[in-house]
């Protein structure tokens with residue numbers, strides 16, 4: 446092997462190393478993209494929410510408008526909440542930054558409060574037979590339970 450051949454061989458090896466790095470990086474990118482898709486795809490962000498009480502849709506509002514509502518057990522009414530107002534058997538529902546949460550409630554379990562703010566899925570308050578369902582772009586009318 447003369448000098449020229451050796452130099453050519455080294456160049457070729459370098460070329461292959463660069464090729465490997467490129468393939469490796471592409472594979473990593475693909476994995477990252479698939480992982481991101483798997484995480485993001487099922488979480489279709491909602492644009493509105495519906496309050497269900499005893500199997501009836503009692504209220505629907507946009508997630509785009511920040512607001513505070515109060516749900517009352519019995520009547521099943523949902524109205525704008527006035528700060529400082531006293532309620533019994535209630536869930537205070539707050540919409541902020543495109544998410545909805547139960548800010549406060551006097552239910553036994555407090556599960557609805559602990560669920561935190563959500564922009565997909567649903568928030569359930571079993572003791573009050575109430576649930577908040579977040580409606581996505583392609584959401585179908587929910588089935589009663």
Ligand SMILES: [Zn+2]
Nearest residue numbers: 552555557570
């Ligand atoms: Zn609750």
